Amino acid sequence: MTAARAGDDPATRDRLPFAATPSDVRGRGFSSRAALPTMEGWIDAAVAPLPPRAVALADLPANLAEGAVLAAPLTAPGDWPPADRATRDGVAVASSDTLGAGSYNPVPLPGAVTVAAGEPMPPGTDAVLHVESMQADGPFVEALDSAAPGDGVERRGEGLRAGMVLLTAGHRLRPQDLGLLAALGIDTLHVGARPRVRIVLAGGPRSGPETLGAMLTALVVRDGGVVELVGPLPADRAALTAAYAAPAADLLISAGRTGVGEDDVAPLALADAGTLALHGVALRPGDSAALGRAGGVPAVLLPGEPMACLTAYEMLAGRAVRRLAGRDPALPHPAVPAVAVRKLVSEIGCTELYRVRRTADGLVEPVASPHRPGLAGAVLADGFVLIPAESEGVPAGATVTLRCFDGTSL
Known part of the structure; x- marks a missing residue:
């Protein structure tokens, strides 16, 4: 493999992973894992926004729940109000x-x-x-x-002057925006595309297909995509290869069978269907995620363990969906400062996600460590704290950035 081990020199690590095809890790383990910024860089280089779509203003209310965003800046066509x-x-x-x-x-x-x-x-x-x-x-x-x-x-023009930028590209449309646009006589808007995302559930019951299918569908819709759900499919290399190579998608996401077991054939199937560019990321949970191409489109392989799947989606697959949809590729979770109740221990060389909750006095405490599997900790948490790869952790009393889970009030 060409990516560096967790803890290697970052300058060297980030130059390597675009070169050779990663090796088969089954029964051997990962000899190296790519840094998270390297994986993000691969996605940014491989995924470009799709052409925007024109939508009639009258049809936009039904699109608000999907998070319709402007594809280009919108300027005021005239003064508002147009007269005193x-x-x-x-x-x-x-x-x-x-x-x-x-x-x-x-x-x-x-x-x-x-x-x-x-x-x-x-x-x-x-x-x-x-x-x-x-x-x-x-x-x-x-x-x-x-x-x-x-x-x-x-007075005329007190609210808006003709030609001023009213809304910027990437702005997520809100009900009040539609009301003003209707008053201004704007009847059509160009908004971000809705990428077609094929989600393949790989490997049967051990991967929790019902859990993963429901969760990933909701996440893709949140990020602006339209889902085609395939599977669960057996842990069969040929079956997965065929599903990965099928046309008519803008992005492939597969969940399950990415680890080091003998039946973890998803990375090999991706190599058969196209290209396995990177396998293994210095991210916990989610370290067996992979990137590549299949059927002419980018592909992201996610672990089958639900919390690892959620983490790898948010950090990698979600970034790809949001880029395709013309949105800000960064994490969509509101970020607020908070103070840690106790130390959050971390390993140098690996980005780690701690699920945390807020206490009555406004501090945050861990609900589950990055090593603990399962979604229960995520459900009980208010959000998460990311410990960067170069850090040994966060001491008690330190200020951290809390990223709130969807639906958590600030």
């Missing part, structure tokens, strides 16, 4: 006509025009006198208070 308009119900007046008005000195307003909030201001008026500051006697209106120029008025 009332911000409250009342009568539109020339402010100079209300000078000296008071409850003991009502001032007649022969030119007053009744307006509702949102209506354009009539010519010759520059303020809206609210209903509590006026009295009416049939068609005659009197001011009981004076109004300054601009009272109750939103």
Whole structure:
């Protein structure tokens, strides 16, 4: 293998893994593993955003749950509001006509025009006198208070000026965005593509296909993809090769059979179907993940153990899905500072993910170490802390970055 062992010199380690095909690790173990930044670099080099899609504004509400994002910056087509308009119900007046008005000195307003909030201001008026500051006697209106120029008025262009950048590329659209765009008369938007992602469940019951299928489908949809779920398939090299080589996908994700057992044939099947570029990553959990190509598209092999699968998806496969969808490839989890209750021990040379929860006093404590399998710790956790490969861990009382799991409130 060409990737470096965990703990080797990073400058050397990060230059190596694009060269030779990794060897068969079954029954031997990994002689070396690629650094996580090297795996991320491979994905960034191999995966480019798909062409954006044009979507009618009327169809976008159904896309919001899928996280529709803009493919290009959006500029305001004109001033907003397009003309001076009332911000409250009342009568539109020339402010100079209300000078000296008071409850003991009502001032007649022969030119007053009744307006509702949102209506354009009539010519010759520059303020809206609210209903509590006026009295009416049939068609005659009197001011009981004076109004300054601009009272109750939103000026033309006060919200937006024509040509200003309204939303940037990569912006995830929200309900309020759609409301303003409709008001501006924008009827079509170019948003990120929805990549077709084939998820192959490899190896049968030992890999927990029901667990992995449900979890990975939700993750891919979150990141903007459309899922084709295949399997579970037996731990058969030929069957997996055929599934990997099948056309009509933008990305292949396979879960299971990536380790060192005799039936861990997924990496060999990927090599048969195309290219096995990297196998083994200095990441815990998830260290048996692999990258390559099959059927003309990038492929990410994930471990079958559920927590390792989740970790490798978030750090590797999710990055590929998000890039294809034209999104920010970085982790989508909100990051907030926190203080560790006790030491988080880590091994130099390996990026480690600690599942943690917040205490009542706002600190964080580990729920499960990177060595503990299973999703129970992830369910009980509020998020995770990543310990970088060059660190021996985090001492008690140190500030860490908590990345909140989906659905966890900040």
